[in-house]
Amino acid sequence: MSQRKHLPSAHVPHHKNTAGHETEVMPVPDVVKICMSQNIGAPCQPLVQKGDYVKVGQRIGDVDAFVSAPIFSSVSGTVIDIEQSRGSMGGFETLVVIETDKKQEVSEEVKVPTLETFEDFIKAARDSGVVGLGGASFPTHVKLNPKNPEECEYLVVNAAECEPFITTDNREMIENGQDVLDGMKVIMKFLDLKKGIIGVESNKPAAIENLNRLIAQNEIKDIEVCVLPSSYPKGAERVLVWETTGKVMNAGVLPAQLGVILDNVSTIGVFAEYLKTGMPIVRRRVTVDGDAIAEPKNVYVPIGTQIADLVEFCGGYKKEPKKIIMGGPMMGRATKSDESATMKNTSAVLAFSQDMAEVKEETACLNCQRCHSVCAFGLLPSLFADFYQKKDLDSLNKFNVMQCMECGSCAFICPARRPLTLMNKLSKIMIKEASKK
Amino acid sequence: MDKKFHTNLIVSSSPHIVTDADTTRLMGTVILALCPALIASCYIFGIRVLVLAIVGMLGCVAFEAFYNAITHKKQTVGDLSAALTGLLLALNLPSNFPIWQELCGCAFAILVVKSLFGGLGKNFANPAIAGRIFLFISFASNMSTWPTTRLDATDAVTGATPLAVFGETGAMETSIKDLFLGFTGGACGEVCALALLIGGIFLIIRKVISPIIPCAFIGTVFIIGCISSGSLTGGLFHIFAGGVMLGAFFMATDYVTTPKLPLGQLVFGIGCGLITMAIRLLGSYPEGVSFSILLMNLCVPLMNRLSYKFYCSDAAKKFGGK
Numbered sequence: 001m002s003q004r005k006h007l008p009s010a011h012v013p014h015h016k017n018t019a020g021h022e023t024e025v026m027p028v029p030d031v032v033k034i035c036m037s038q039n040i041g042a043p044c045q046p047l048v049q050k051g052d053y054v055k056v057g058q059r060i061g062d063v064d065a066f067v068s069a070p071i072f073s074s075v076s077g078t079v080i081d082i083e084q085s086r087g088s089m090g091g092f093e094t095l096v097v098i099e100t101d102k103k104q105e106v107s108e109e110v111k112v113p114t115l116e117t118f119e120d121f122i123k124a125a126r127d128s129g130v131v132g133l134g135g136a137s138f139p140t141h142v143k144l145n146p147k148n149p150e151e152c153e154y155l156v157v158n159a160a161e162c163e164p165f166i167t168t169d170n171r172e173m174i175e176n177g178q179d180v181l182d183g184m185k186v187i188m189k190f191l192d193l194k195k196g197i198i199g200v201e202s203n204k205p206a207a208i209e210n211l212n213r214l215i216a217q218n219e220i221k222d223i224e225v226c227v228l229p230s231s232y233p234k235g236a237e238r239v240l241v242w243e244t245t246g247k248v249m250n251a252g253v254l255p256a257q258l259g260v261i262l263d264n265v266s267t268i269g270v271f272a273e274y275l276k277t278g279m280p281i282v283r284r285r286v287t288v289d290g291d292a293i294a295e296p297k298n299v300y301v302p303i304g305t306q307i308a309d310l311v312e313f314c315g316g317y318k319k320e321p322k323k324i325i326m327g328g329p330m331m332g333r334a335t336k337s338d339e340s341a342t343m344k345n346t347s348a349v350l351a352f353s354q355d356m357a358e359v360k361e362e363t364a365c366l367n368c369q370r371c372h373s374v375c376a377f378g379l380l381p382s383l384f385a386d387f388y389q390k391k392d393l394d395s396l397n398k399f400n401v402m403q404c405m406e407c408g409s410c411a412f413i414c415p416a417r418r419p420l421t422l423m424n425k426l427s428k429i430m431i432k433e434a435s436k437k
Numbered sequence: 438m439d440k441k442f443h444t445n446l447i448v449s450s451s452p453h454i455v456t457d458a459d460t461t462r463l464m465g466t467v468i469l470a471l472c473p474a475l476i477a478s479c480y481i482f483g484i485r486v487l488v489l490a491i492v493g494m495l496g497c498v499a500f501e502a503f504y505n506a507i508t509h510k511k512q513t514v515g516d517l518s519a520a521l522t523g524l525l526l527a528l529n530l531p532s533n534f535p536i537w538q539e540l541c542g543c544a545f546a547i548l549v550v551k552s553l554f555g556g557l558g559k560n561f562a563n564p565a566i567a568g569r570i571f572l573f574i575s576f577a578s579n580m581s582t583w584p585t586t587r588l589d590a591t592d593a594v595t596g597a598t599p600l601a602v603f604g605e606t607g608a609m610e611t612s613i614k615d616l617f618l619g620f621t622g623g624a625c626g627e628v629c630a631l632a633l634l635i636g637g638i639f640l641i642i643r644k645v646i647s648p649i650i651p652c653a654f655i656g657t658v659f660i661i662g663c664i665s666s667g668s669l670t671g672g673l674f675h676i677f678a679g680g681v682m683l684g685a686f687f688m689a690t691d692y693v694t695t696p697k698l699p700l701g702q703l704v705f706g707i708g709c710g711l712i713t714m715a716i717r718l719l720g721s722y723p724e725g726v727s728f729s730i731l732l733m734n735l736c737v738p739l740m741n742r743l744s745y746k747f748y749c750s751d752a753a754k755k756f757g758g759k
Contacts, residue, residue: 010456012456164454308442308443317443321443321446322447323446323449323453324443324446325453329451329453329454330452330453331451331452332451332453334446334448334449334451334453335446336444336445336448337442337444338442339444350453352453356454357446358447359449360455360459363460363513363516363557364556364557364558366463366557366692367558367692367695369692369697372697372698380697380698380748382697383697398749399745399748399749406451408451408452409452411452411455412452412454412455412456413456413458415456415458415462416460416558417455417459419450421451421452425450
C-alpha cells in the first residue's frame with residue numbers, strides 16, 4: 001500500500017497463544033440459553049413457547065424492525081423456560097432456555113438461498129442472522145444495504161484482530177480462507193464494488209500467506225491483502241478505514257457514507273457458508289484463554305452455551321477465576337458469573353485469576369501525556385478526566401470527547417492506573433444526556 | 438440446577454489489562470539513566486558524591502514518608518519520585534557540600550515545594566530545582582565553592598568553574614574535550630556531559646521523555662552561544678559547561694512541571710535556553726540553568742493555554758492528518 005502515515009497506537013502485548021490451535025468442535029451442552037438481544041438495534045421477540053420442540057437452524061426469535069437480525073436455535077431440544085435476566089449492559093434480556101436432546105436434528109427451514117436480485121441478496125443476509133462478529137454485532141444486512149450504493153467502491157474486510165488473546169479471525173482465514181474470498185466476491189458483485197481490501201495485522205503470517213495463496217490460485221484481481229502493523233487498535237473501524245483506504249472517518253459517520261463497506265472477516269466467512277449450505281449462524285468460533293484456563297483453545301461453540309460448559313471442555317479452571325471477560329481484554333465486557341451464555345459476538349472468553357483480574361489502585365496523574373500519545377485520534381484523555389470530574393461539558397465538547405471510540409489504549413498505558421477510558425465513556429453519556437434535555 | 442457456577446466475579450470497565458510501566462517503573466528508569474552521571478562523578482570527585490546521593494535519596498524519601506504519616510495520607514514513597522528528587526538534588530551540589538545543609542534542601546524540596554502543594558502531580562515547580570535554589574540562596578558560599586577534580590594536576594582544593602571564569606573574564610579557558618568528559622570543576626552531577634548524554638538518549642529511546650524539550654533547550658543555548666562568541670567552539674562551550682545537559686535531559690523534562698502538548702514543550706525548551714543564556718551573558722550569576730527552569734515552570738499554565746488554543750482550532754482536521 002501507499003506510504004500513508006499510521007495513526008498513533010499502543011504496543012499492547014499480543015498473547016496470541018491459540019493462534020496455532022485448530023478449531024475444535026465442542027459437544028452439545030445439556031442446556032443452552034439463547035439471548036434475544038444479540039445485535040445493535042431492536043431486540044428480538046421469542047417465536048417459541050415453553051414446551052416447544054426446536055431443531056437446529058430453526059428461527060426462534062425475530063422482530064419486525066430494520067436494524068435487527070433473527071435468532072436461530074443452535075441445538076435440537078425442548079424449550080424449558082423463557083426467562084428474564086439482567087444482561088451485561090445492566091438492562092433485562094429475554095433468554096430462551098433449551099434443554100438439548102443431543103440429536104442435533106436439522107430444521108426443515110434450512111435451505112440454500114437463491115441469489116438472483118439484490119433483494120434476494122439482502123434477504124439472504126438477514127436470513128443468515130449474521131451480525132458483526134468482531135464484537136459490535138451490527139446487523140450485516142443493514143451494512144450491505146447502504147443508502148448510497150452507487151457511491152460505494154471499497155469492500156474493507158476487518159481481519160486485523162488487534163485485541164490481545166483472540167485468534168478466531170486468524171483461524172477463520174486459515175481454515176476458511178476460501179469462504180472468506182467467496183463471500184467477498186458475492187458482496188462485491190451485488191454491490192458493484194471495485195476493490196476488496198483485507199486488512200490483517202502482521203502478527204498473523206500464516207493467515208496472510210494462506211489468503212495470498214488462495215488469491216493467486218483463484219486468479220482474483222480485485223482483492224488484496226493489506227498488511228498492517230501489529231499495534232492496537234488497528235482493527236477499530238475508523239482506524240482501519242484510514243489505514244486501508246486513506247479516508248478520514250469521524251465519529252458518527254458510517255463507513256458507507258465514505259463509500260466503504262466494512263465487515264469483519266468471520267462475518268463474511270459465516271455469511272458465505274450460509275450461502276452454500278443454508279445453515280444460519282448457530283455456532284461460532286470462540287477463543288478460550290486466560291491464565292485461569294487449563295487448556296486454551298479455539299472452539300466451535302453452539303450459540304447460547306454457558307461459559308461454565310465451555311470452560312469444562314477446555315480442561316476446566318486451573319486457578320480460581322476472579323474475572324471472566326466476554327470479548328477481548330481491551331474492549332470486552334466482564335461478566336459477573338460463568339453462568340452467562342455466549343452470543344453471536346462473543347469472540348473470546350477469557351478467565352483471569354487474581355493476578356490478572358486485580359483492578360490496580362489509581363494514583364496521581366503525572367502529566368506524562370502517554371494517554372495522548374497512544375490515542376489514535378490524538379485526543380487528550382487526561383484533560384477529559386479533569387473536565388469530567390468538574391462536570392465541564394463545554395470543555396469536553398471543545399476538546400472533542402465525542403470522537404473517542406473507547407478503545408482502551410489510554411487506560412492501558414496510564415502509569416498512574418487512572419480509569420481514563422471509563423471517564424471518557426461517562427463523559428460521553430453525560431453529554432448525550434445533556435443534549436437530550 | 439445442580440451445576441456449581443462461579444458467581445461474584447470482579448466486574449470492571451474495560452480495558453482489563455494494563456501496561457507494566459507504572460509510575461514506579463518510570464521513575465526507576467530515570468534513576469537508572471542518572472547512574473552513568475553518578476558513576477562518572479564518583480570517578481571525578483571521589484566517593485563523597487555517592488554519600489551525597491544516598492543521603493539525598495534517603496532524606497527525601499524520609500521527609501515524604503514523614504509528611505504522609507502526619508497528614509494521614511496514603512503512603513506514596515513507593516513511587517520512587519521522592520528518591521529521584523533526592524538524587525537530582527545531590528547531583529546539583531558541590532561534592533564537598535555539608536550533609537546537614539543538603540538535608541535542609543531535601544526538606545524544602547519535598548515538604549514545601551512538593552507535599553504542601555498536594556504531592557506528586559500537583560507541584561508547580563520541580564522540587565529538585567527549587568531545592569537547589571533554596572540552598573543556593575541560603576548557603577551561598579558553600580554553594581559556590583567548587584572542588585577541583587581528583588584528576589587536577591595542581592594542589593588546589595577548590596577552583597573556579599569554567600562558567601565562573603567566563604563570567605568574570607569572558608574567556609573560555611577549559612578545552613571542549615575536558616568539558617565533554619567532565620574533567621573540570623562544578624556541581625558533582627553536571628560536569629560529565631558524556632554520561633548525561635548517554636542517560637538522556639537512553640530515556641528518549643525508552644520513550645520515557647520526549648526529545649522536544651531537550652532539543653529545544655540545548656539547541657537554543659548552542660545557537661546563542663555560537664552567535665555571542667562568533668564561533669562554533671563558543672556554542673559547544675555553552676552546552677557542555679554548567680548544568681545545561683543535566684537540566685535539559687533530567688530537570689526540564691519533569692512531566693508534572695512541563696507543558697502537556699508538543700507546541701507548549703517547544704516554547705518551554707526555547708524559553709529555558711533563552712533565560713539561561715541571558716543570565717550567563719548579561720546577568721551577574723555565572724550560571725542560569727536552574728533559574729531558567731524554575732521561571733519556565735511558573736509559565737507552564739500560560740503555555741498550556743496557548744497550546745490548547747492551537748489544538749482546538751486544529752482538532753477538527755487532526756485525525757487522519759497525521
